[in-house]
Amino acid sequence: MAILETVKVSFTYPDQLLPALNQVSFSVEPGEFIVICGPSGSGKSTLLRMVKQEIAPYGERSGEIFYNGKKLTEYEPVKIAKEIGMVFQDPENQIVMDRVFEELIFGLENIGMPTETMRTKLAEMVHFFGINHLLDKKIHLLSGGQKQIVNLASVLLMEPRILLLDEPTAQLDPVAAKDFLHMVKQMNDEFGITVLIVEHRLEEVFPLADRVFVFDHGSLKISGPPKDVIAKVWQEQYRPLFPYLPSTALLYLEHADNLQIADIPLTVKEGRKWASQLKTHQSDTSFKKQENYNEKQNPILQVKNIYFQYEKTGKKILQSLSLTINEGEWLTIVGANGTGKSTLLKVMAGLESPQRGKLIYNGKKYSKPISTDIAYLPQNPKLLFIQDTVRGELIETAQQFHLENYEEKINCLVELLGIQSILDRHPYDVSGGEMQKSALACVLLPQPKILLLDEPTKGLDPEMKVALGKWLKSMQSRGLTIVMVTHDIEFAARFSDRSAMMFQGEITVTTSTKDFFKGNAFYTTVVNRMTRDGNIPEVVTVEEAEEKWGSQKIKN
Amino acid sequence: MDNGFRSLHPFVIFLYYVLAIAMIMLYQHPFFLTFACLLLVIFNFALDQGKMLKKWVSMMIVLSLLFLILTPLTNHRGNHVLFYLFNSAITLEALIQGLLNALTLIAILTLTITFNYCMTADKFLFLFSKWMPKWSLLAMLSVRFVPLLNRRIVEIITVQKGKGLSVTSGPLKQRVKHGLLLVQVLLTWSLEDGIQTADSMSARAYGLQKRTKYTPYKLHMNDGFMILILTGLTGTGIFGWWLGDGVLTLTPFLEPTILYGREWVFFTIYVLIIGFPLIVEGKEAIQWQYWKR
Numbered sequence: 001m002a003i004l005e006t007v008k009v010s011f012t013y014p015d016q017l018l019p020a021l022n023q024v025s026f027s028v029e030p031g032e033f034i035v036i037c038g039p040s041g042s043g044k045s046t047l048l049r050m051v052k053q054e055i056a057p058y059g060e061r062s063g064e065i066f067y068n069g070k071k072l073t074e075y076e077p078v079k080i081a082k083e084i085g086m087v088f089q090d091p092e093n094q095i096v097m098d099r100v101f102e103e104l105i106f107g108l109e110n111i112g113m114p115t116e117t118m119r120t121k122l123a124e125m126v127h128f129f130g131i132n133h134l135l136d137k138k139i140h141l142l143s144g145g146q147k148q149i150v151n152l153a154s155v156l157l158m159e160p161r162i163l164l165l166d167e168p169t170a171q172l173d174p175v176a177a178k179d180f181l182h183m184v185k186q187m188n189d190e191f192g193i194t195v196l197i198v199e200h201r202l203e204e205v206f207p208l209a210d211r212v213f214v215f216d217h218g219s220l221k222i223s224g225p226p227k228d229v230i231a232k233v234w235q236e237q238y239r240p241l242f243p244y245l246p247s248t249a250l251l252y253l254e255h256a257d258n259l260q261i262a263d264i265p266l267t268v269k270e271g272r273k274w275a276s277q278l279k280t281h282q283s284d285t286s287f288k289k290q291e292n293y294n295e296k297q298n299p300i301l302q303v304k305n306i307y308f309q310y311e312k313t314g315k316k317i318l319q320s321l322s323l324t325i326n327e328g329e330w331l332t333i334v335g336a337n338g339t340g341k342s343t344l345l346k347v348m349a350g351l352e353s354p355q356r357g358k359l360i361y362n363g364k365k366y367s368k369p370i371s372t373d374i375a376y377l378p379q380n381p382k383l384l385f386i387q388d389t390v391r392g393e394l395i396e397t398a399q400q401f402h403l404e405n406y407e408e409k410i411n412c413l414v415e416l417l418g419i420q421s422i423l424d425r426h427p428y429d430v431s432g433g434e435m436q437k438s439a440l441a442c443v444l445l446p447q448p449k450i451l452l453l454d455e456p457t458k459g460l461d462p463e464m465k466v467a468l469g470k471w472l473k474s475m476q477s478r479g480l481t482i483v484m485v486t487h488d489i490e491f492a493a494r495f496s497d498r499s500a501m502m503f504q505g506e507i508t509v510t511t512s513t514k515d516f517f518k519g520n521a522f523y524t525t526v527v528n529r530m531t532r533d534g535n536i537p538e539v540v541t542v543e544e545a546e547e548k549w550g551s552q553k554i555k556n
Numbered sequence: 557m558d559n560g561f562r563s564l565h566p567f568v569i570f571l572y573y574v575l576a577i578a579m580i581m582l583y584q585h586p587f588f589l590t591f592a593c594l595l596l597v598i599f600n601f602a603l604d605q606g607k608m609l610k611k612w613v614s615m616m617i618v619l620s621l622l623f624l625i626l627t628p629l630t631n632h633r634g635n636h637v638l639f640y641l642f643n644s645a646i647t648l649e650a651l652i653q654g655l656l657n658a659l660t661l662i663a664i665l666t667l668t669i670t671f672n673y674c675m676t677a678d679k680f681l682f683l684f685s686k687w688m689p690k691w692s693l694l695a696m697l698s699v700r701f702v703p704l705l706n707r708r709i710v711e712i713i714t715v716q717k718g719k720g721l722s723v724t725s726g727p728l729k730q731r732v733k734h735g736l737l738l739v740q741v742l743l744t745w746s747l748e749d750g751i752q753t754a755d756s757m758s759a760r761a762y763g764l765q766k767r768t769k770y771t772p773y774k775l776h777m778n779d780g781f782m783i784l785i786l787t788g789l790t791g792t793g794i795f796g797w798w799l800g801d802g803v804l805t806l807t808p809f810l811e812p813t814i815l816y817g818r819e820w821v822f823f824t825i826y827v828l829i830i831g832f833p834l835i836v837e838g839k840e841a842i843q844w845q846y847w848k849r
Contacts, residue, residue, distance in 0.1 A: 054758040081761035088759075093752035098700040099678075105770050107760035115771045140703065151756075158760065351714050369718045376718045382745050383715040386737050400720050428748050442719075 001069055002027035003194050004051065004162060009063035011046055016059075020046045022218040023063070030161075031192040033185070035205045035226070037244050038215030040431055040461045044198040047215070048164045051196070052086045053077070067162075082111055085160030089167040089459070091147035092140075100134045100142070100150055107158045121157055129153050129183070143337060145176025152183060156193075163187065165197040169204075170459045173337055173487040177201055181208065200461050203246045203526050206230075207266040214241060227264045234259075243462035247490065247527050250542050255549060271530035278536045300327040300481055301348065301374070301450060306357035308340075308347055308505075317343045318354065319505040325450070330472070330482040332492040332513065334523065335502030341485040342379065344502070345452045348483065349376035361450075372401055375448035379455045381439035385427040390419065390438045393427060394445060401446045413441050417471070433464035444475075451475075453484040457491050469495040493517050493525045493540045514540055560602075560840050561833035565779040566679040568786070572832055573671055575790045579829050580663045582794065583802040586652065586813055588826055589659035595831045596666040602837050608669050616665050620658035627654030636810060649806045656804070674833075678772075685769050693767075709742050716741070782836075789829050796822035 005027040012019040021043045028034055036044050049057050051065060053072055065072045072080060088094045097103040104125070108118045126132050129149060139147060148168060155163070165184065169177035181201070185208045188195045199205045206212070212229040214222040221241075222232050230249045233241050242250070248271040249264050256263070256274070265271035302325070308318040317340040325331055335341050346352045348359065350369035359366055361373065369376075378384065387393040394414075398406030414420055417437045422430045427438055436456065444451065451472075457465045465488075473495055476482055486492055492499060492513065499516040501509045501523070509516065517524040517540045518532075528540045539545040561569070580592055600609040627650055629641070634649030677699055685692035713723065721734045757763075796802055801819045805811040815823060828835070 052759060054761070054764075055755045078761055078764045081759070081764060086759045088752060088756060090749070090752060093749045094756035095700075096753060096757055097696060102678075102696065106757075106762075109767050109770060110761040110764065112765055112768045114768060118770050139700075140707070155760065346714065349718055351717055369720075371718050371720060376715075378711075378715045380711075382748070383712050383741065384719065386716075386721075386741055397719065428744065 002066070003030040003068060004028040004196075005066040005069075006047075006051075007064045007066070009047075009050060009065060010061065011043075011050060011057070012060040013057065014059050019218050020057075020059075021050070024218075024220050025063075026213065026220060026223060028162075028194060028196065030194055031188070033188045033195045033208055033210045034197070034213060035202075035209040035211075036196060036198045036213045036215060037200070037202060038213075038221075039240065039244075039463050040433065042215040043218040044215050045166050046218075048086065048166050048196065048198060051162075052084055052164055054081055055086075078111055082158045083161045084164065085155035085158055085162070086164040086166065087148070087151050087155055087168050089170050091144045091151060091171055094151050095139050095147065098138060100131070100137050100139055103139060103150055104135075104154045104157060107154055111158065125153055125157050143176065145172050145179060148172060148176070148180050149183065152180070156187065160193065162194045162196065165195065165199070167198050167200060167459075169199065169201055174489065175336070178204060181205060184208075200244075202244060202462070203248065206246050206249075214244075216240065226266060227261050230264050231259065231261045240463070243466050247525070247542050248530060251527055251530065251545055254542065254546065265530075268526060268529045271526075272534070275531050275534045275536060278534065298327040299324045300362060301325040301483075302358075302360040303344075303348060304358040304360065306344075306347060306354045306359070308343060308352065308354040317505055318347065321357070321506055323500065323507050323510070325481060325483055326498075327449075328476065328479060328481055329498055330476055330484065330496040332496040332499045333483070333485045333502055333507075334487070334489065334492060334499060339502045340505045341502050342454050345376065345454050345483070345485050349374055349452050351376065371443075371448070372446040373448050374450045374452065375443035375446070376452045377439055377443050377454065377456065379458060381435050382428065384439050384442055388426055389424050390427055390430075390441075391423040393438070393442055394423075397442045397445050403446060406445070409445060409447075410441075413444060417441055432459045433461070433468070436460065436464075436468065444480075449479075450481045450483065453482065453486075455486055455488075456484060457486060457488045465491055489517070489523065489525050490541070493528075494543060514544070560837040562674050564782060564836070565773050565775050566675065566683050567775070568779050568782045569674050569679070570683055571783060571786055573667065573675065575786055576667055576830055576832075577664060579790065579793055579826060580660060580667070582797045583826055584656050584660070585802050585804045586655055586659065587815060588802055588823065589656065589663055591823075591827060592663045592830045593659060593666065595827065595834060596663060596670070599670055599831075599833055600666060602834060603670055603673055608673065609666065612665060612669055616662055619665075620662055623658040623661060624651075624654045627651075627657055634806065634810070649810055652804065652810075653806060670833075682769075682771070682773060689767060689769060692769075705742060705746060708745065709738065712738050712741050712745075786829070786832065789825050793822060793825050793829060796825065802826065 007025050009021055009024045010019050011021040024043075024047065036047070038044055046057060049055050050061070051072075054077070067075065067080065067084070095103055096106050104122060105118050108121065113121075126135065131146075131149065131153065134142065134146060134150070139150065142150065152168075163184070168184075169180055172180060181204050184195060184197065187193045197205060206226045209226050211224060212222075212226050213220055214229060214233070221238075222229050224232070230245055230253070232238075233245060234253045245253075246266060248266060248268065251271070252263070252265050252274060253259065255278070263274060265274050303321060303323040306318050306321045307316065309316045321344065323344075333341050333344065343352065347354050350359070350366060353367050361370065385393055387396050394410045395406070398410065403409060414423065417440065419434060419437050419441065422434050422438065427435060430438065456468060460468065469491060472482060482496075484492070484496065496513050498510065499513045500507050501516075509519075511519070517528050518538055525540050527542055527545065528538065531538050531545070537548050539548055580589070583589070597606075597609065600606050628646045629644075631650040631653060632645050632647060634647030636648035637645045638648055638651070639646055681692045681695055716734075716738060721737060723731050723735045723738065725731075726734075799818075801822045804813065
């Protein structure tokens with residue numbers, strides 16, 4: 001019997017014409033691992049919230065949801081709250097308590113469990129998750145990944161039968177995301193917990209999934225085993241969903257001659273197996289297209305021998321760091337958590353002043369923010385907004401910088417970004433991508449020469465990422481210099497010109513993005529790991545493969 | 557894990573503080589108070605080598621000097637006139653009264669400094685959660701919010717500095733205006749995120765039925781024994797105070813400061829109460845020494 005079944009579930013938010021969910025019917029067997037994907041606003045989160053009754057959105061609803069053959073509403077609220085658990089996107093905001101221990105037992109206290117039972121359960125769970133050393137810590141001192149693990153553990157302590165996860169790794173770095181997803185998979189494998197996960201990191205979750213649900217505009221478009229879904233999306237030329245396919249599969253689909261569903265690679269291992277059979281007519285094409293990167297090298301911003309620490313006795317964040325940024329380039333800085341990437345951006349923006357070292361912009365030293373020339377977009381764009389509407393915010397920013405005929409400039413920028421429709425809405429009420437764009441509009445209004453971006457792709461869906469990348473690329477061609485700090489290797493590989501690696505407060509390597517990723521053994525894209533050391537030209541992205549392999553059709 | 561005095565049940569710790577403060581307030585005698593101060597300073601050192609005490613020491617000296625000087629200037633009762641200042645008598649009794657006030661202040665301050673260290677917020681909340689479960693949960697939530705909001709405002713200030721909204725430079729009126737704007741950002745942001753926290757609470761069955769409270773502390777035999785000793789000693793101590801021992805009579809006749817007869821008995825009890833944590837710590841240290849051999 002299905003553990004969860006929905007029958008023609010529809011939902012419309014108040015004052016909305018179109019339904020957020022439209023006649024969604026599916027059933028989930030116990031122990032299944034279901035991945036739900038689709039563009040933002042396609043109703044994925046709404047669906048999870050409909051299943052999780054306590055936080056069901058308010059609006060017009062129809063259809064029925066069954067849990068173990070009985071309507072959800074017929075169960076006792078406590079039982080259902082206990083048996084259907086949910087982990088949300090933001091690691092920080094889900095936390096209620098100050099310390100890990102209190103957070104873990106919060107749910108158990110809510111369901112009225114006696115102290116002794118709590119102790120036993122906690123002992124088990126702490127052992128299983130290996131978080132004994134965190135128990136007495138204050139939660140805000142943990143990393144994002146650890147916080148999310150705590151959130152997962154505190155939900156699992158209530159022994160749910162179904163686990164709902166709403167983009168749980170969107171705010172995490174790739175390593176932490178991988179750890180988290182493996183933990184979820186382990187719970188699924190070893191305890192048979194049914195998992196419904198909304199996720200954008202498809203490279204990671206597709207290999208784990210039993211079935212994939214593809215949502216678009218509120219309806220369930222395609223469902224089935226991952227490989228079938230990929231084949232279907234491809235065969236039906238369902239373009240809007242292409243960015244959602246894992247790049248291993250995309251590479252295969254674009255270059256394989258006779259498509260076999262069973263052959264679609266989901267993991268790098270499978271991908272390498274396929275790639276090893278490939279043959280090219282030319283052994284090496286890399287000389288054909290010389291990188292035209294070295295043409296102009298005009299340093300616009302120089303960081304010289306910077307030392308920085310937040311507290312006198314604290315850890316040194318930046319140590320004798322030097323970096324040169326050339327005019328018109330897109331530089332990516334990557335590196336593990338806590339290596340000081342974000343701090344470096346803040347220093348470059350003039351927001352934090354280094355203890356030692358020099359910052360030179362256009363030949364002149366500076367130590368204060370020069371927002372008209374160097375724009376900084378923080379990781380959390382919410383911090384930028386002061387006014388009630390996006391329009392108000394833009395006008396306020398223009399006045400702040402005493403811009404002349406600013407209305408024209410605003411209109412021009414708004415059109416470029418395509419955010420006309422959200423101008424009169426509150427900046428917090430728009431989607432993640434739109435908020436990012438509104439923030440970009442604000443910082444780009446004074447027409448700066450340099451744009452500093454801190455994790456611009458965090459929380460964006462694949463489609464928005466591509467759109468953002470393309471847009472930034474077009475701004476770059478208009479003369480904007482971009483410096484970006486990111487964990488998103490795939491994004492960096494696809495769009496940036498030069499990459500630098502940060503380690504222990506220093507820049508270790510700086511080189512062109514393609515060489516950078518080809519030189520890395522571990523810290524590189526999935527496609528590169530797939531095509532490395534084969535008898536085909538090594539590539540970093542699907543686009544590069546198209547460029548290098550495309551002209552000559554590869555025979556299997 | 558805590559050890560020594562801090563490993564006792566929160567109720568015992570709380571009881572000690574209540575009783576010790578009571579004893580300090582009751583036994584207004586320079587000899588008693590001096591010893592209380594001495595014991596409490598040692599207690600401070602036993603806990604953290606006097607680190608916290610050092611932060612407060614200058615304030616304590618200033619305050620006690622103030623008491624010492626101001627009391628004789630405002631209080632003129634007493635038979636032993638030392639000298640006249642601006643036509644008013646400075647009496648020995650008033651001087652002693654000032655000394656008593658100063659010593660009481662020092663004793664209570666040194667005691668409260670250790671309070672935060674021994675009686676952490678969660679222990680305190682645990683004690684009162686039995687009677688006020690809703691309030692204690694609210695307090696727990698607020699405990700997290702104070703540092704959270706602090707971290708957020710720092711972040712906002714940094715980011716907004718880039719937009720030219722500074723709270724550290726410019727005319728005062730503008731700075732105030734900017735400050736208010738930043739607080740507004742903080743509030744909108746926090747309220748927005750607070751909705752998610754509320755969702756996460758209700759997703760974990762909050763508010764569906766009566767909550768239980770995890771009790772991290774168990775009342776052991778040892779704790780019960782400590783409670784008996786403490787209340788017994790204090791009971792005797794209060795009896796002594798009722799008899800008039802251990803209180804220096806200032807008016808109508810000044811009593812000699814030297815203790816006599818029965819007062820020594822009550823002094824011993826007094827020392828045992830105030831020095832209670834030291835005894836516990838000492839006992840543990842001795843046991844440790846023996847165990848090592």
